Amino acid sequence: MKIFGKHYHPPGTAPGTLRTVLSDVPFAIQVIDYSDTAFFEKEMATVAECQPYLAKPESTTWIHVRGGVPMETLRELGGLLRLHPLALEDVSNHGQRAKLEEYENQLFVIVHLPVLSDDGRTRAEQVSLFVGKGFLVSFHDAESDPFGPVRARLRAHSGKIRSRNSDYLLYALLDNIVDHGFPLLERYGEQIEVLEEQLLEKPGQDTLAEIHQVRRDLVLIRRMLWPQREMLVQLYRDECPCIEQETRMFLRDCYDHTVQIMDLMESYREMASSMLEVYLSSVSNRLNESMRLLTIIATIFIPLTFIAGVYGMNFGNNTNSWWAMPELRWDFGYPAVWFAMLVIGGIMLYLFKRNRWL
Numbered sequence: 001m002k003i004f005g006k007h008y009h010p011p012g013t014a015p016g017t018l019r020t021v022l023s024d025v026p027f028a029i030q031v032i033d034y035s036d037t038a039f040f041e042k043e044m045a046t047v048a049e050c051q052p053y054l055a056k057p058e059s060t061t062w063i064h065v066r067g068g069v070p071m072e073t074l075r076e077l078g079g080l081l082r083l084h085p086l087a088l089e090d091v092s093n094h095g096q097r098a099k100l101e102e103y104e105n106q107l108f109v110i111v112h113l114p115v116l117s118d119d120g121r122t123r124a125e126q127v128s129l130f131v132g133k134g135f136l137v138s139f140h141d142a143e144s145d146p147f148g149p150v151r152a153r154l155r156a157h158s159g160k161i162r163s164r165n166s167d168y169l170l171y172a173l174l175d176n177i178v179d180h181g182f183p184l185l186e187r188y189g190e191q192i193e194v195l196e197e198q199l200l201e202k203p204g205q206d207t208l209a210e211i212h213q214v215r216r217d218l219v220l221i222r223r224m225l226w227p228q229r230e231m232l233v234q235l236y237r238d239e240c241p242c243i244e245q246e247t248r249m250f251l252r253d254c255y256d257h258t259v260q261i262m263d264l265m266e267s268y269r270e271m272a273s274s275m276l277e278v279y280l281s282s283v284s285n286r287l288n289e290s291m292r293l294l295t296i297i298a299t300i301f302i303p304l305t306f307i308a309g310v311y312g313m314n315f316g317n318n319t320n321s322w323w324a325m326p327e328l329r330w331d332f333g334y335p336a337v338w339f340a341m342l343v344i345g346g347i348m349l350y351l352f353k354r355n356r357w358l
Contacts, residue, residue, distance in 0.1 A: 018071045018085070019092045023141035025067035034154055035059040036163045041155070047076040054080070054135055060166050063137045064147065081137065083130055084108065091128045091139050098227040100234050106132040107242050109170070109231065112224040113177050114184050115144050122184065122217040124224050127177060131170045131242055138173065150176055167247045174232070175254045181221070181261040188214060188268050195275055203279050211276050218269040225265065229258045296357065300348050304341045311337055 033040040033053040044050055053061045065073070071092070078088050087108040090096050101108045109129040117123050127146070128139040140146070150172050153161050161172055191214060198207045235243065236251035243251070311325070327333035 018074050018088055020071045021067075021069040021074075021092050021139070021141050023068035025141060025143050027067040027069060027073070028065075029073075030064045030066065032062040032064070032151065032154060033059050034062075034162050039154065039157070039162070041151075047073055047080060051080060057134065059134070060169060061135045062166075062169060063135070065137065065139045067141055069139065069141070077137065081130065081132065081135065082106075083137075087128075087130070094126055096126060098224065098231050100231045102238075102240060102242075105241060106130060107170070107235075107240060109174070109235075111174065111177050111228055111231070113140075113142075113144070113146050114180055114221055114224060115142070116184065116187070121213065122220055124220065127173075129170060129173065131166050133242065134166060136166045136169050136173075146177060146180060147173060164247070165244065167243045168250070170243075171247055171250045171254060174251070175257070178228070178232075178254055178257050178261070181225070181265075182257075184221070185261060185264045185268065188218065189264075192268060192271050192275070199275060199278050199282060203282055208276075208279055211272060211279060215269065215272045215276070218265055218272060221265050222262075222269065225258060225262050229255065229262060232258055292357070296352055300345050303344050303348075307337065307341055307344075 029044040029047065029050065031040075031042055031044050031050050031053055033056065035058055038059065040053070050061070050063055053059070063077075065077070069092070074088050074092060077083060078085065082104075083106070084103045087101060087103065090108075090110060096110050098111050099109075107130070109131070111127050111129070112124040113127055114122055115125055125140065125142040125144065130137040138147070150161070150169075153159055153172070161168060191210070195207060195210055195214070232251060232255040236248045236255060311327070327337060330336065
């Protein structure tokens with residue numbers, strides 16, 4: 001499974017060259033226009049239908065573009081809102097690093113949404129945001145809908161979101177994306193607990209594969225969060241005309257959530273690494289136990305094999321010579337040899353037990 005989908009232009013392509021955003025999700029444009037006293041929500045067929053709402057100075061317009069976006073639609077949006085061509089190029093190319101770029105009276109933000117796939121693994125979905133005075137445009141080409149709670153708050157007039165400007169809407173969307181990391185890491189915490197129990201019982205190859213997969217997923221989450229943390233620091237510290245002073249405090253709280261998630265992620269990553277060491281130590285100890293048991297068995301049978309080899313020599317026809325084996329002339333020579341072998345084996349077992357080698 002690919003961690004990040006990457007679609008870049010061939011080398012030598014002119015800067016600002018646009019391309020169609022490839023996605024299996026159908027293309028859709030959703031417009032939400034709101035103020036403290038009014039709310040409007042509708043799905044539009046073309047970009048031109050959004051223009052009347054963008055022209056209203058007393059409201060904030062949120063345009064959410066979902067699924068695969070045609071190249072012509074990107075151009076229309078860029079022309080309507082004066083979006084920078086380099087930023088639009090980053091929208092069409094997946095695998096971008098989380099970042100914040102400031103253009104003329106606009107901000108362009110790229111963040112990554114961590115999502116669990118159908119096979120239980122983590123993948124990163126790119127979300128691109130343009131924010132300016134009175135508008136916000138968001139791009140998300142995956143099937144998941146991370147902004148459902150924000151829409152519900154807008155419809156219900158819950159909190160401050162409808163009484164604030166587009167910068168507060170940007171905070172609400174970023175906070176929603178960042179908070180997706182908490183349930184995700186909680187799932188990894190439960191998985192690590194299960195793996196620890198397996199390590200204490202009888203770890204196998206499946207346990208090793210799960211540990212490696214957890215470490216891989218946590219590396220992916222770290223790769224997403226480090227640049228997003230830097231982006232949030234830049235967003236609430238730098239002076240920008242698009243961000244009001246009161247909104248900066250909320251962005252700082254969003255940054256604190258990112259730091260908490262980073263701390264949890266680093267703790268789980270260290271635990272996963274230590275579990276790998278425990279697994280390797282467990283396998284090594286089991287191998288040492290097996291080798292010790294085989295060594296003890298071989299040590300016991302070395303003198304017994306020597307005795308059996310001595311008395312297995314074919315000198316039975318020379319029983320009258322004084323140099324012949326005297327036990328061959330005894331009536332109880334055979335059981336005497338067996339008795340001696342058992343006594344030697346028993347003494348060696350006793351010595352192993354006393355020295356705690358067995």
